[in-house]
Amino acid sequence: MTTSIPTSELTQTQFRGALTRHRAALEHLNRLEPELIRAAELCIQTLQRGGKILVCGNGGSAADAQHFAAELTGHFRRERGPLSAVALTTDSSALTCIGNDYAFEDVFSRQVTSLARVGDTVVGISTSGRSPNVLRALQAAKEAQASTILLTGSKLASPPARADVTLAIAADRTAHIQEMHILLIHVLCETIDDAFLGQEEADA
Ligand SMILES: O=C(CO)[C@@H](O)[C@H](O)[C@H](O)[C@H](O)COP(=O)(O)O
Numbered sequence: 001m002t003t004s005i006p007t008s009e010l011t012q013t014q015f016r017g018a019l020t021r022h023r024a025a026l027e028h029l030n031r032l033e034p035e036l037i038r039a040a041e042l043c044i045q046t047l048q049r050g051g052k053i054l055v056c057g058n059g060g061s062a063a064d065a066q067h068f069a070a071e072l073t074g075h076f077r078r079e080r081g082p083l084s085a086v087a088l089t090t091d092s093s094a095l096t097c098i099g100n101d102y103a104f105e106d107v108f109s110r111q112v113t114s115l116a117r118v119g120d121t122v123v124g125i126s127t128s129g130r131s132p133n134v135l136r137a138l139q140a141a142k143e144a145q146a147s148t149i150l151l152t153g154s155k156l157a158s159p160p161a162r163a164d165v166t167l168a169i170a171a172d173r174t175a176h177i178q179e180m181h182i183l184l185i186h187v188l189c190e191t192i193d194d195a196f197l198g199q200e201e202a203d204a
Pocket residue numbers: 058059060061062125126127128129130131134174175178
């Protein structure tokens with residue numbers, strides 16, 4: 001089978017574009033550092049006190065939610081015991097029951113209300129910052145006295161003030177924001193591992 005897409009176009013345009021974006025994002029991520037540290041502290045406090053992290057998002061962000069939860073219940077880079085985390089995107093029975101019998105806007109919030117306890121942390125991932133099911137999940141978390149973290153982008157002039165910590169990537173295209181979200185998630189995982197295992201002397 002032949003393709004009409006010239007590979008040089010892919011590598012030149014897409015890869016270079018990604019590198020330029022990532023460099024720009026790096027500048028911006030430096031400014032996000034205080035929020036990132038605060039987000040890591042919330043996750044670490046929750047886990048050290050025996051609480052759990054609940055994560056939700058739609059589409060690619062649902063995959064990110066699962067990815068984050070699996071890094072904690074399974075492992076990230078170094079060997080350690082399992083940490084408590086649940087992706088609210090994976091139980092098709094709960095999602096279809098709540099979506100069908102109540103509303104799609106409630107698919108995460110109802111799970112948060114049933115699972116979240118005081119001191120847990122709920123992480124919502126929404127590149128637009130507008131997905132009602134994610135925003136309702138953060139609201140439900142507040143009602144349960146759980147901490148809240150929102151990973152978003154800069155599509156909204158001011159992201160909804162519904163989270164204790166908002167990590168907003170300075171980009172407006174969903175895919176580009178997602179590329180940075182997974183970087184943030186991996187930095188969070190590394191910081192959480194350091195808290196449980198001690199910091200490594202040099203990066204392996
Ligand atoms: O992965 C992508 C696009 O890159 C899509 O699946 C995307 O996640 C979906 O359109 C989501 O529904 C977008 O939701 P949100 O990020 O605005 O909350």
